[in-house]
Amino acid sequence: MNEKLWKLHFPEFMGSNDNVIRQLMDAAVVVDLPSRQQVFYPGKACDNYLLMLSGSIRAQIISADGREILLYHVQAGDSCVLTTSCLLGDNNYPAEGYTESEVSAFAIPAHIFHRCLEQSTFFREFVFRNFSKRLADVIKRMESISFGSVDQKLAKVLIAIGDDTIYKTHNELALELGSAREVVSRHLKRFESYGWLTLSRGCIQNINFEALNKILKSTENN
Incomplete structure (x- = not known):
């Protein structure tokens, strides 16, 4: 059991006097993944409950027209909602996930997850x-x-x-918005023509946040 990592990222586990939780912590294995690696995909069986220690995982679905639509990010201190859902329902993954950076996480085997869920009130509440x-x-x-x-x-x-x-590409922003890259590029170029920002390769600069806030306010008032 890596007590230092548990204490740093999930201190509530260290404070538990539940013997079942201690067994879970002993069974957890630290897994390290490189950036841009696929973690899960539609139809993949869920073998482990993951608790993130560092890095970021992007969970996404592919629309009927081939667009990537971001569902959420899993970051340090998080658990993955799709992983939890699949374990609870004994289902396979319905979406895909990729590491956005180098990732480190606790991997808890599915059978340990289910046993602790059944026997530990603390773990049930946490999950x-x-x-x-x-x-x-x-x-x-x-x-x-x-x-x-x-x-x-x-x-x-x-x-x-x-x-x-x-420092984001138009494609990355399109993923955040659930839109197409061409649509986002068109709107960014229009913002640039208004003098609200400056576009260059891989980054957006000189952003006029006052002008952007006016867009939100005008929409709220309509």
Whole structure:
């Protein structure tokens, strides 16, 4: 058991006096994955419950017209909502996931997950609390993709990042928005023509956040 990692990332487990939790911590294996590696795909069986230690995993689906639509990110301190759902329902993955950076995570074998879920009140509460929170985040994201203009959604993403220089490609922003790269590029170029930002390869600079906020306010008032 790697007590240092448990204490740093999941201290509530270290504070538990539950013997079942101690067995779970002993059974957990640290897995390290390189950037841009596929973690799961539609139809893949779910063998482990994952608790993220570092890095980021992108979960996404492919639309009927071939677009990648981001569902959520799994980052340090998170559990994966699709993994939890598949383990609880004994189902295979319905979507795909890729590492966005080097990733480190605790992998807990499925049979240990189910035994602890049955025997430990602490673990049940932890799993369902995190599952509920992550599911709510996914629903909010789907709502933001489904409703609102492209201008509004693009402005909201740029404001949320908050940096004067944003190192993201048009394709990465399209993935965030659940839109096509060509659509995002067209709107960004229009923003540039208004003097709201400057486009260069792989980054967006000189962002006028005041102008972007006006887009959101004007939409809210309509």
